[in-house]
Amino acid sequence: MSGRADEMELTTYSRMNGDKPPDIKENVKENSWVAGVQMFVSFLLAGFGMVAASLLLDVVQHWDVFSKVSEVYILVPALLGLKGNLEMTLASRLSTHAHLGHLETSLGSLVVGNLCLIQCQAVLVGFLAAMAAVAMGWIPEGEFDIHHALLLCASSVLTASSASLVLGLIMIGVIVISKRININPDNIATPIAASLGDLTTLALLSFVASLLYKSIGTSVVLPSIIIIMGASIVPVCGYVAWKNKFTQQALDEGWVPVVSAMVISSIGGLILDHTVSVYKGIAVYQLVINGIGGNMVAVHASRLSTTLHTGQKEDSVISSTTKLLLLMVVPGQLIFIYTIEYLRAGHTSTTLIFIFIYMSAALLQVFLLLAISHYMVVWMWKLGMDPDNSAIPYLTALGDLLGTALLGIAFSILYAIGDKDSDLGD
Missing domain, CATH: 1.10.357.20 (SLC41 divalent cation transporters, integral membrane domain)
Known part of the structure; x- marks a missing residue:
């Protein structure tokens, strides 16, 4: 879109019907x-x-x-x-x-x-x-x-x-x-x-x-x-x-993203179908890595969309929100890894090597998702689309795809170096 009038129409809901914009700093x-x-x-x-x-x-x-x-x-x-x-x-x-x-x-x-x-x-x-x-x-x-x-x-x-x-x-x-x-x-x-x-x-x-x-x-x-x-x-x-x-x-705007997300997630499902048949312990961790990654990128997209709607200039890709979310990956994943071990729900030994390789995959997944989220939300905004309606389905589906693929690579590396699944849960 071009022109100041079009930009003002896009940048805030609050101008509809003469609504007064809120105090941006306070909100x-x-x-x-x-x-x-x-x-x-x-x-x-x-x-x-x-x-x-x-x-x-x-x-x-x-x-x-x-x-x-x-x-x-x-x-x-x-x-x-x-x-x-x-x-x-x-x-x-x-x-x-x-x-x-x-x-x-x-x-x-x-x-x-x-x-x-x-x-x-x-x-x-x-x-x-x-x-x-x-x-x-x-x-x-x-x-x-x-x-x-x-x-x-x-x-x-x-x-x-x-x-x-x-x-x-x-x-x-x-x-x-x-x-x-x-x-x-x-x-x-x-x-x-x-x-x-x-x-x-x-x-x-x-x-x-x-x-x-x-x-x-x-x-x-x-x-x-x-x-x-x-x-x-x-x-x-x-x-x-x-x-x-x-x-x-x-x-x-809401239909195409939801249906497209289903297609993207289906590709991740095909990868999962193959990896589960090869690596028995991968299934339970797939739920964790995809769930945490999807939730983090949804929060990032929601915050960035609000920033754009309220007329603020978007931050750089490595913003304070990005740093906060990346800092949460390790403690969050550790809590769920040890919860899985305590419940004996998985089939994998929680060794230091496993934790290092798994955390590397989780951090890479979240970093890529947050970077993609930044560019996707800003791109949608410039095209005149509302990111609140369109961004999250694509991002969570990409989270499933990246999480499943990176987890498959992580388990391949673990097997290659001899840190294979144990008989936990068998």
């Missing part, structure tokens, strides 16, 4: 150590939320619906990943609005617009994830079961819709409360969204799928009603979001 400037503590605590909460989701999956995998309808396993990572991106972009958007003062002046409009937006996105994304699971389950076997397909679609749509409503309300509450007690929502909102998103979505999916499984073979009415109701919600919520000044741009 943005903060003590680095305070910011570091806020971010680190939120990362720990996100990490333990991921662990809780893993433990829940270990329980529900023995339920009848998981053992009899194997496609549900395919649906789990797809739905959790896609829903996670929607919730984190919501958190990033709302954090920016908090800094711009819109929570005080337009809270009702923000709540209605964003709840309708994520409801519309979630139902369509849920249906897309279900279709992918149906296709991936059908192609290898060559058999199509209409009852299983309806179960997957209905479960995914109802789960996505319910989770979006619950998590959307929680995130609004978190951001409103954090702003009132002088906590920067950019530091805590996206990790909390990630931690609550996985656990809530998995719990709802397991419960809904289990209930619907009881109707398989006897009736297709209930799943069909759920799918039809979901389809009817989309145009209504889409219309409300389109008419809302705070969500119109997000409705227009």
